Amino acid sequence: MILTPExxxxxxxxxxxxxxEGGKALSEQMTGVVPQAHQLWVIDLVKVNFMDSSGLxxxxxxxxxxxxxxxxxxxxxxxxxxxxxxxxxxLDSVFEIFNTYExxxxxxxxxxxxxxx
Numbered sequence: 001m002i003l004t005p006e007x008x009x010x011x012x013x014x015x016x017x018x019x020x021e022g023g024k025a026l027s028e029q030m031t032g033v034v035p036q037a038h039q040l041w042v043i044d045l046v047k048v049n050f051m052d053s054s055g056l057x058x059x060x061x062x063x064x065x066x067x068x069x070x071x072x073x074x075x076x077x078x079x080x081x082x083x084x085x086x087x088x089x090x091l092d093s094v095f096e097i098f099n100t101y102e103x104x105x106x107x108x109x110x111x112x113x114x115x116x117x
Contacts, residue, residue, distance in 0.1 A: 008038065009042060010033055011042045012026065012044065014043070014045065014048050016047070016048065016050070018059075018082075023057055023058045027058035027061065030062045035068075035071045039071040041066050041073040042104060044077050045082055051085050052085070056089060059075075074098060076098040077101065
């Protein structure tokens with residue numbers, strides 16, 4: 001995969017808990033962005049220390065919208081409590097998850113090099 005100049009990165013940085021209230025806030029934020037082909041949606045979870053099942057809803061909806069529009073949606077900096085929820089629901093195999101924001105641009109899902117222009 002080659003990242004081209006027309007790639008637009010959309011960064012979401014939720015904080016605190018992604019529960020019913022936090023999930024609604026994230027969903028509203030994400031609804032404000034119209035997904036377009038060649039966009040990369042990054043959800044940086046570095047400051048999210050808790051997620052429950054209602055918090056998964058906006059993530060799954062965003063992934064569905066991104067895929068339908070030809071976008072790529074990835075998660076990064078997933079904290080252990082959130083990772084546990086993703087693993088228990090087996091969504092860790094559905095989402096692309098990277099350890100850091102920088103890893104998104106240096107490795108792909110199959111660990112091959114990604115070239116950035």
